[in-house]
Amino acid sequence: MNQRAKSKTTAAKSDEAEMHILFADDEKSLQEVMRKELPKLGYRVTICPDGLTALETLKTERIDCLLVDLHMPGLTGIEVIEKAREIRPDVEAIIMTANPDMESAIQAIEYGTFMYLTKPTRLSEIATILGRVSERRKGKRMMTALMHRLQRAEGQGDLIGSHSSMEAVRKLIGRVSPTDSTVLIRGETGCGKELVARAIHEQSLRAEKPFVAVNCGALPETLIESELFGHVKGAFTGADTARVGLFEVASGGTLFLDEIGELPLAVQAKLLRVLETGDIRRLGDNESIHVDVRIVCATHRDLDKMVGEQTFREDLMFRINTFELRVPPLRERLDDLVSLANHLIRRNRRDGVDDQLFTPEAIAELKRHQWPGNVRELANVIEHASVLCDALPVGVEDLPSHFNQRKLRDDLIGSSPMSLREIEQLAIERSMKRLDGNKKAVAEELGVSLKTLYNRLNDAAPADAEAA
Numbered sequence: 468m469n470q471r472a473k474s475k476t477t478a479a480k481s482d483e484a485e486m487h488i489l490f491a492d493d494e495k496s497l498q499e500v501m502r503k504e505l506p507k508l509g510y511r512v513t514i515c516p517d518g519l520t521a522l523e524t525l526k527t528e529r530i531d532c533l534l535v536d537l538h539m540p541g542l543t544g545i546e547v548i549e550k551a552r553e554i555r556p557d558v559e560a561i562i563m564t565a566n567p568d569m570e571s572a573i574q575a576i577e578y579g580t581f582m583y584l585t586k587p588t589r590l591s592e593i594a595t596i597l598g599r600v601s602e603r604r605k606g607k608r609m610m611t612a613l614m615h616r617l618q619r620a621e622g623q624g625d626l627i628g629s630h631s632s633m634e635a636v637r638k639l640i641g642r643v644s645p646t647d648s649t650v651l652i653r654g655e656t657g658c659g660k661e662l663v664a665r666a667i668h669e670q671s672l673r674a675e676k677p678f679v680a681v682n683c684g685a686l687p688e689t690l691i692e693s694e695l696f697g698h699v700k701g702a703f704t705g706a707d708t709a710r711v712g713l714f715e716v717a718s719g720g721t722l723f724l725d726e727i728g729e730l731p732l733a734v735q736a737k738l739l740r741v742l743e744t745g746d747i748r749r750l751g752d753n754e755s756i757h758v759d760v761r762i763v764c765a766t767h768r769d770l771d772k773m774v775g776e777q778t779f780r781e782d783l784m785f786r787i788n789t790f791e792l793r794v795p796p797l798r799e800r801l802d803d804l805v806s807l808a809n810h811l812i813r814r815n816r817r818d819g820v821d822d823q824l825f826t827p828e829a830i831a832e833l834k835r836h837q838w839p840g841n842v843r844e845l846a847n848v849i850e851h852a853s854v855l856c857d858a859l860p861v862g863v864e865d866l867p868s869h870f871n872q873r874k875l876r877d878d879l880i881g882s883s884p885m886s887l888r889e890i891e892q893l894a895i896e897r898s899m900k901r902l903d904g905n906k907k908a909v910a911e912e913l914g915v916s917l918k919t920l921y922n923r924l925n926d927a928a929p930a931d932a933e934a935a
């Protein structure tokens with residue numbers, strides 16, 4: 468075996484010792500070679516003398532990769548792959564044949580075969596190909612893991628809320644999704660504009676194609692153009708390699724331009740041209756490329772006012788607001804707060820009883836808040852609570868300190884008269900209890916220096932404080 472094959476052997480062993488290969492071939496000598504050599508490459512191997520045995524094995528064993536001969540007794544390699552797709556859709560497949568022909572090669576492509584090899588095949592070549600299969604599987608697994616993490620962080624993408632204003636939003640999404648119209652989503656920060664954009668994409672005919680979101684406000688002005696349209700090598704200082712822009716990445720799908728109001732005027736002009744012609748030009752390129760992308764935009768800014776102030780182009784405004792959709796702020800649909808809070812806590816916690824995830828006091832506190840940061844602010848509050856709360860339901864004491872302070876104020880207003888000193892001691896006691904006696908955190912929460920806190924604790928219990 469050559470050096471390259473050797474290095475692949477090591478990689479396979481460390482990266483994916485468990486890749487299970489089914490080798491099917493009626494040639495005895497090849498069976499023996501594979502039985503001996505594939506384990507040396509770090510793979511598990513099952514040998515089958517014909518296609519039917521291969522199929523039976525596929526039903527009972529967790530096979531990751533098929534390495535099959537084209538012409539075998541019983542079933543051909545192509546037939547094995549075709550049937551394998553029904554049993555294990557994610558199985559990778561490699562065909563080997565001493566008699567290659569165009570028809571079987573085309574069929575192999577149709578069934579998503581990874582490689583069509585002509586015999587005799589060197590072992591080093593097989594080692595390299597299996598290494599690539601292993602890499603591909605690793606990439607797929609990583610992608611699945613990332614998707615899970617993203618879903619855990621962002622939720623399943625369900626649009627929660629049964630308030631009439633949300634029902635209206637849902638209805639509009641249903642109407643506009645199947646069309647290719649450009650949509651402008653308006654709403655305050657954190658109210659769910661991106662979630663609405665995703666819903667439009669998912670209910671559209673483009674659902675299987677990419678949904679690409681770009682925050683126009685988060686990119687430096689110098690980078691926006693190359694980010695959106697791409698650039699050729701050497702287009703500007705630092706452009707060492709060519710880069711594909713997000714318009715091309717989103718090809719066939721939806722491009723979500725978040726915070727469109729932040730786009731500089733020069734880029735607004737270019738965007739307008741792209742929307743009118745469907746053609747983009749990479750920076751530094753003379754050729755244009757036609758792209759088929761649906762545009763959905765969002766903003767929390769007053770674009771009409773910006774048009775009046777000439778910071779947003781009127782013609783672009785007319786182009787993007789073919790269809791407008793307003794997502795209501797959370798304070799206008801507080802009836803949805805409980806279902807949202809329940810949904811959000813389930814991103815982090817599985818324990819507790821479904822309809823008792825918050826105490827009535829905690830819900831009352833949450834409902835009293837004005838939520839300037841909307842659902843995103845609520846999501847942050849709930850995340851905070853889910854970390855602090857030992858066992859559900861979440862109580863007022865698990866909410867961030869400003870909720871507690873409001874509770875303290877209400878308690879004090881309703882209590883019998885107290886001296887200022889008593890009120891101060893009460894506030895300290897509450898914070899000490901809540902923050903497990905962490906004096907630094909207590910001082911921070913109460914907005915006093917650590918020294919002042921120690922003085923007050925000394926005033927209350929000189930002997931204890933000295934001992935501490």
Ligand SMILES: Nc1ncnc2c1ncn2[C@@H]1O[C@H](COP(=O)(O)OP(=O)(O)OP(=O)(O)O)[C@@H](O)[C@H]1O
Binds near residue numbers: 654662767
């Ligand atoms: N109706 C909803 N149901 C469930 N989760 C929601 C809802 N609305 C918003 N969220 C959640 O709140 C967070 C903020 O939502 P999103 O990013 O869609 O808001 P946005 O309006 O696009 O924010 P920004 O203005 O900052 O871009 C996300 O975690 C999202 O999953």
